[in-house]
Amino acid sequence: MANIALESLRSIVNSTIEKESSDLWTHINQQLHQHPETAYEEVFAHDTITKFLEDRGFTVKRSTYGLPTSFEAEIGSSGRLVVVCAEYDALPQIGHACGHNLIATSSIAAFLAAASALKQSGAAGRIRILGTPAEEGGGGKAKLIDAGAFKDDVAAAIMAHPMCAHQFSDDVGKYSGLAALKMIASHKFRTEFRGKTAHAAGQPWDGVNALDAAVAAYNNVGLLRQQIKPDERIHAVIEVGGTVPNVITDYTRMNWNVRSPTLAGADKLLARVKACIEAAATATGCELNYIVAPTYANLTANKALCETYVDEMKAVGENVLLQQQEQVTASTDMGNVSHIAPSFHGVFAIPTDSDVSLHNPKFAAAASTKEAHDIALNCAKGMAMLAVRVLLDEELTSKAKYDFEHNHDW
Structure with missing residues (x-):
């Protein structure tokens, strides 16, 4: 022009x-x-x-x-x-x-x-x-x-x-x-943990605590953060965490972001994060479900x-x-x-x-x-x-x- x-x-x-x-x-x-x-x-x-x-x-x-x-x-x-x-x-x-x-x-x-x-x-x-x-x-x-x-x-x-x-x-x-x-790229998803209600004081042994699963998953990933690269990020919040303290929580939901500079890197980090989440489900005896949202490319x-x-x-x-x-x-x-x-x-x-x-x-x-x-x-x-x-x-x-x-x- x-x-x-x-x-x-x-x-x-x-x-x-x-x-x-x-x-x-x-x-x-x-x-x-x-x-x-x-x-x-x-x-x-x-x-x-x-x-x-x-x-x-x-x-x-x-x-x-x-x-x-x-x-x-x-x-x-x-x-x-x-x-x-x-x-x-x-x-x-x-x-x-x-x-x-x-x-x-x-x-x-x-x-x-x-x-x-x-x-x-x-x-x-x-x-x-x-x-x-x-x-x-x-x-x-x-x-x-x-x-x-x-x-x-x-x-x-x-x-x-x-x-x-x-x-x-x-x-x-x-x-x-x-x-x-x-x-950077970001995987976005939610996790649902499902357990079993019980009276938290009277018969806690009959419950399966979904809040424990959410807390364990959060803590597991907190430990993982020590071993990830400086330009990678993992974030999570507990969106649903229970109702009252004297009822064993039977359902929790968490919202997650897993970020890395490239999609390939985000895929690798996601596998490590899922291992932390799945370990929490196994340890607590909860059922685990993933709700996947669109992935954001770098x-x-x-x-x-x-x-x-x-x-x-x-x-x-x-x-x-x-x-x-x-x-x-x-x-x-x-x-x-x-x-x-x-x-x-x-x-x-x-x-x-x-x-x-x-x-x-x-x-x-x-x-x-x-x-x-x-x-x-x-x-x-x-x-x-x-x-x-x-x-x-x-x-x-x-x-x-x-x-x-x-x-x-x-």
């Missing part, structure tokens, strides 16, 4: 986002933040976002791919396809402590701006926004992949996540974001897409770090997408205190501020231009495809 054409497209992108900023703040950002919904329960968010898009003339498919809270809208009928992923689920009890209200805001803004630029360019190309529910543990994107949401030849899948600056850079204040976010970064995003953020006055050497020891179902299509999952830093991190109530408060909103929209300008350049620049698309096929360890 000629530089003059590129500047013209940037102007369209910037003006579109600036024009929509107030409505995005009022009708998307704040509404989602004030109505947090957990995985697959995002009815308000689904209806709010789809109406917002319909009010702007887009034909929106609701409840797509068998998921009631997914949606899809698209412009263009030929040429390459870019998919902008939007997340909007929240966490139990602590709301938008992962800032998905900002993700929805930035993704919608990027879609609107890229669509406007593509339309005014007159070029071929398709830009799609895909509503992806249940990132927080529900594996929405994994289910969307299985249902065919990415069956088309996708030139790029794009989104970005808010984060505290100190979580991706030691030089806080130097960088306003990160392009090449990399995350998130890989695409060099060509990341470099282009960094360039575009420079154009709006932002200094974005290209990559980190280490993976972030967290996981996302966008990792699954990055294994089937060239993908961009960037980071934009929102202001927080130095003791705040993701999944903290103070981060939820930070995600509701006007300053965070404006930062999300700045990121949207870079994502929109990244989408436009993928659609219109054959060389960039070829590089992104090459990086996807050959540079998964970049």
Whole structure:
């Protein structure tokens, strides 16, 4: 693309986002933040976002791919396809402590701006926004992949996540974001232990204690943690632990995450964790059942897409770090997408205190501020231009495809 054409497209992108900023703040950002919904329960968010898009003339498919809270809208009928992923689920009890209200805001803004630029360019190309529910543990994107949401030849899948600056850079204040976010793989599952009730004082010998099984499993894994690698993680909570102390507990349920930098590593660690869990069932005499959720693949970064995003953020006055050497020891179902299509999952830093991190109530408060909103929209300008350049620049698309096929360890 000629530089003059590129500047013209940037102007369209910037003006579109600036024009929509107030409505995005009022009708998307704040509404989602004030109505947090957990995985697959995002009815308000689904209806709010789809109406917002319909009010702007887009034909929106609701409840797509068998998921009631997914949606899809698209412009263009030929040429390459870019998919902008939007997340909007929240966490139990602590709301938008992962800032998905900002993700929805930035993704919608990027879609609107890229669509406007593509339309005014007159070029071929398709830009799609895909509503992806249940990132927080529900594996929405994994289910969307299985249902065919990415069956088309996708030139790029794009989104970005808010984060505290100190979580991706030691030089806080130097960088306003990160392009090449990399995350580790995660197996997610629940375990059920079933035993037998009895009077805990009168005849405890007649009981089979499912709470003992849960505690033993937790402790066994606690010992295992001494022998795992520094970049591996195991987490568990007891979701159901019994009723009253004078009744032997006959049912418990635990929720588990088992993480490692790669899927192969996560598989090996999972086998060790299961040995700990199964030993607890054997020791207590409880029956054990696994409830398996979608596995999150490690998130890989695409060099060509990341470099282009960094360039575009420079154009709006932002200094974005290209990559980190280490993976972030967290996981996302966008990792699954990055294994089937060239993908961009960037980071934009929102202001927080130095003791705040993701999944903290103070981060939820930070995600509701006007300053965070404006930062999300700045990121949207870079994502929109990244989408436009993928659609219109054959060389960039070829590089992104090459990086996807050959540079998964970049």
